[in-house]
Amino acid sequence: MLNGPTSRAMLAKHTGLSRQTTTQVVLELERDGWLEVSGKMQGKLGRSAPTYELTAGSAYVLGIRLEGEIAQIALANIRGEVVGEIAAATDPRGGTNVVRQIGVLYRELTDTLGVPRDRVKLVVVGSPGVVDPVTGHIDIAPSIPHLGDINVVDELRSEIGVPLTIENGVKLSALGELWQGVARGARNFAYFGVGRGVGMGIVADGKLLRGGRGAAGEIAYLPLGGNPFDPSGFASGTFETAANVDALQRRYEGYGGAAGFSVTEILAAYGQGEAAAVAAIDETARLLALAIGAVHAVIDVDLIVFGGSIGLRPEIVERVRGLLPRLMREPPKVEASALADRATLVGALGEALHRLHAELFGVEAVRRELTLSDLGKGRTPR
Secondary structure, three states, rough: OOOOOOEHHHHHHHHOHHHHHHHHHHHHHOOOOOOOEEEEEEEEOEEEEEEEEEEEHOOOEEEEEEEEOOEEEEEEEEEOOOOEEEEEEEOOOHHHHHHHHHHHHHHHHHHHHHOOHHHEEEEEEOOOOOOOOOOOOEEOOOOOOHHHHHHHHHHHHHHHHOOOOEHHHHHHHHHHHHOOOOOOOOOOEEEEOOOOEEEEEEEOOOOEOOOOOOOOOOOOOOOOOOOOOOOHHHHOOHHHHOOHHHHHHHHHHHHHOOOOHHHHHHHHHHOOOHHHHHHHHHHHHHHHHHHHHHHHHHHOOOOEEEHHHHHHOOHHHHHHHHHHHOOOOOOOOEEEEEHHHHHHHHHHHHHHHHHHHHHOOOOOOEEEEEEEEOOOOEEEOO
């Protein structure tokens, strides 16, 4: 049914169940409202058989992208069709104020769409920082004040009233690219998010790598670009401090560029051949190439996907590609994200749908086989 309307005979063939058992299961799912008859299929002997598909309004999942500048929510039905979304600037007070803000957005979205909230079954949140799987606390999330002072998992579950999981946003971006983006079909790749912060999501043998404390991929703390023994780097990380947006701007000014230039302006100057911009971009690309070399030596990836306000830029991608052959014998392929700033939201929805289908039907291949409709198609304006 992940590929559209299906007959009982086709379900029996795909599942290996007897036709009698398949018929019983289908009728029970239809009775409980999970399946509905969608049409008829002509059989070999001229008989027609009903075809079934998932009932669109039987269940929904919620994907949330939470960042320092934006709180964004999308709602998808059990078929993977996005029915609406809503966004707002993240409450600058942080902490419980952000939790309440997400609750308000959630209720506004479901009310606007007329979706009963008891049919929203799962929520997956993409957040900055590292989520402790035991305590529910988020560490290393300086972009949202006081987020580390509360049990975010418990607070959000209480606010929304739906089973909820929080995952690092960059890791969800990796899943988004695996499912709907440039990494489709890849078994081993890494997603580099390079912008205000720096992080990485790792997919190894087709599965997301989280690590013992959920901190796998925290490349912000690689000992590159500065003195890793300097305690001032404990908060943001040595590599992040050297490779993020602020570092690029400092580097550009240090090489004689104008003060206050944005990344876009620096890259425009780079395109015009300005010496300060060329030097700043080259140094940033060199640091990113070194990080790829370190990552590749450990996990042997075939593909690097760049995202974030720096990583998405073709000037950066091309410069890194040019440096890698000087750094390693067989460099991985390097591509810019196909989903851009929507990768986290797509990954959150995909993970939520995957878990919902696995829970309801024992389906483990949702992420590979199910295709989301255009994300944002049913966007709710603010």
